[in-house]
Amino acid sequence: MIKVENVSFSYTKAPFISNISFQVEPGEIFGFLGPSGAGKSTLQKILIGMLTSYNGSVKVNGLEVKNHDNSFYETIGVDFEFPSLYEKLTARQNLNFFSSLYSGEKRNIEELLSKVGLLSDAEKRVSDFSKGMKSRLNFIKSIVHNPSILFLDEPTSGLDPTNSSLLKDMILAEKASGKTIILTTHNMEDAAKLCDRVVFIVDGSMKAMDTPHNLIMRKGAGLLKYSYQKDGIEYVSECPLNATHKDETLLSLIHSNQLLTIHSQEQTLGDVFMEITGRKLS
């Protein structure tokens, strides 16, 4: 569905995006992860044919995107990082306008507004929308023409937990209906939940690409932490989850029922992010 081979690109004379290669299969949710300024949105702009002065090859649906014609935009939907809506128009006018630009079969606007909880705000001007409302409208704008490939750049940013969860369910519903999705997110829990595979981009280069599960497993076993009391003093100890059978203290505490607390600490995609990028999650 998407085939990227040895792509490099720079805004200036200094090299930036370099040697990017990956393939996205039909029906997959493929995640772009990485620190701020790493080049994720730039890469998305290359994939949607906005930046055409790249070297290498980017094929979407078998077509080199720098040679695309307008029919290309019938097949892709783009949820830009920053809402791209007409502020003076109402939500419904925005959707009607963007929908009118496409020739294929359109989605039902009423239904889309209702799904993201904006039906009662449909006649409100976008300039009077909150950040989260704009974000939700921007998302449905990107799917109004029922495209088969979606590019979603931080679609849940600025959303409260309820709306974020609603949008994630909608993304999964798009996948279930056969769409192929590129998803950029800073939220590692979302990435682990939604993405079939992810690629980490750091300083314009690919650092790792795999399923979230495999990346987490590569970090090795998690930890088991426990506490207990001895001679009136409280002790805290830990052992790797895959070696609990060798921890004599732990085994004896279990046998004598003397554990005060016990909890496991599995590796997460957030730990993988910190290891790969060398940066803390904000």
Ligand SMILES: Nc1ncnc2c1ncn2[C@@H]1O[C@H](COP(=O)(O)OP(=O)(O)OP(=O)(O)O)[C@@H](O)[C@H]1O
């Ligand atoms: N139009 C532009 N002209 C020049 N430099 C740009 C342009 N757009 C982006 N850049 C630079 O390219 C780098 C990567 O930006 P990009 O928006 O791709 O990062 P990102 O990974 O999407 O970051 P974030 O997670 O903050 O959205 C940044 O250093 C940015 O300043």
Ligand SMILES: [Mg+2]
């Ligand atoms: Mg970005």
